[in-house]
Amino acid sequence: MKKIIKTAFFTLFACLMLPIVALFYLLALGGNKDELLASFSQGLSLIPGKIGCYLRSAFYRFTLTHCAPNALVGFNTLLSQTDCTIEQGVYVGPQGNIGSCRIGANTLLGSGVHVMSGKGQHNFERNDVPIKDQGGHLTKVDIGSNCWVGNGALIMADIGDGSVIAAGSVVVDAIPANAIAVGNPAKVIKFRGE
Numbered sequence: 001m002k003k004i005i006k007t008a009f010f011t012l013f014a015c016l017m018l019p020i021v022a023l024f025y026l027l028a029l030g031g032n033k034d035e036l037l038a039s040f041s042q043g044l045s046l047i048p049g050k051i052g053c054y055l056r057s058a059f060y061r062f063t064l065t066h067c068a069p070n071a072l073v074g075f076n077t078l079l080s081q082t083d084c085t086i087e088q089g090v091y092v093g094p095q096g097n098i099g100s101c102r103i104g105a106n107t108l109l110g111s112g113v114h115v116m117s118g119k120g121q122h123n124f125e126r127n128d129v130p131i132k133d134q135g136g137h138l139t140k141v142d143i144g145s146n147c148w149v150g151n152g153a154l155i156m157a158d159i160g161d162g163s164v165i166a167a168g169s170v171v172v173d174a175i176p177a178n179a180i181a182v183g184n185p186a187k188v189i190k191f192r193g194e
Contacts, residue, residue: 010069013058020044021062033082037063041079048075060086074111081117083140093151100138104145104161112152115141119156119172144177153186162192 074094099117118139150167160177
């Protein structure tokens with residue numbers, strides 16, 4: 001019975017968001033979907049409480065590569081890339097910024113976590129061209145299942161399943177499964193279960 005009620009609840013919020021989703025796709029006909037997602041995300045990020053979390057998840061179900069119905073995206077968290085996958089049971093805390101990534105099932109991201117689209121978003125080799133005009137490339141970052149990423153962490157590389165990233169850490173190189181990593185740049189200090 002509980003599962004039926006939850007399914008009905010998620011369906012209700014999805015129905016409530018259909019006009020906003022329709023507007024998104026209508027506007028996307030003449031523009032960049034990622035820029036449009038960022039704009040819609042800014043507006044939706046300001047709806048407080050659980051209702052805001054459910055409305056955001058419903059919107060992202062239709063606009064991202066994949067978003068599970070029970071994923072929760074916190075207040076004032078911005079998403080900037082449609083190429084984003086958010087699996088079952090994911091919690092994204094408030095005041096974060098999420099780029100191109102896959103967040104595995106049952107992973108928790110604390111407040112103020114920033115998941116960049118890799119570490120090559122901006123080129124800056126040339127001195128004769130403004131950095132903003134030098135381009136870059138996006139890489140889809142993979143955060144495994146059952147991970148915990150502490151408040152204020154910056155993620156630019158993959159994180160293996162079951163890993164813990166300490167608050168304030170900066171992940172610039174891949175972290176293996178079940179690792180506990182800390183620091184800037186983040187280094188593995190031990191493995192869970194040792």
